[in-house]
Amino acid sequence: MSLIWVGLVMGLGGTIAMDLWALALNRAARVPLANWGNVGRWVVHLFNGKVFHDDISAASAIPNETAIGWVFHxxxxxxxxxxxxxxxxxxxxxxxxxxxxxxxxxxxxxxxxFFLHPGLGLGVALSRTATPWKGRIMGLIAHTWFGLGMWLGALVA
Incomplete structure (x- = not known):
């Protein structure tokens, strides 16, 4: 199997694992799910030349922004x-x-x-949020699940 194909399987596996972790946290502890609409809005504005926002929710809405955010993810x-x-x-x-x-x-x-969070107006590493360290730790845990999913994808592919 080519490295590109295996990498595709790994990337999908990692992203699915990360999303399943987020869903489990949402169901078990009511942790809010990611707002992929805001990410989709940011992506479209990014392609229009606007990288950093003070608050992405204040930027003009984009048709299908949630779907765009999921695809980007x-x-x-x-x-x-x-x-x-x-x-x-x-x-x-x-x-x-x-x-x-x-x-x-x-x-x-x-x-x-250093790129997405400041782009959304959340500050570097969530520094403009109420609980930046909680968000950072949760992000590292989510990325651990991403790594686990990628590793399982490598084992399967």
Whole structure:
């Protein structure tokens, strides 16, 4: 199987695992689900040249922004999966170890902390939210699930 195909499976697996974790937290502890509409709104405004917002919810609404946000979420997950597969190379797939992919998954949170969050108006690493450290820790846990899902995807593919 090509590294691109395996990376696609890994990225989908990781993103699904992350979403299942979020759903479990929502059901068990009433943790709110991600607002993919805000992300979709940001993506469309990003392509229109506006990267950073003071408050993305104050930006003009976009048709189908929730669907756009979900697609963006999965595309990013697949890109990360393919990037890891190519970077790790075929040798890693002979005996896929969890720790390297877990570290990679934790590092991917940097894009959210330093690009997406400021873009949405939440500040660097959620610094403009009421409980930034709670959000950061929850993000690292979610990215651990992403890594677990990617690793399981590698084992299956």
């Amino acid at each position: 999965y595309v990013v997950g697949v890109i990360y999966g393919i990037a890891f597969a190519i970077g790790a190379g075929a040798a890693w797939f002979a005996a896929p170890a969890f720790v390297p992919i877990w570290i990679f998954a934790l590092v991917t949170i940097a894009a959210g902390w």
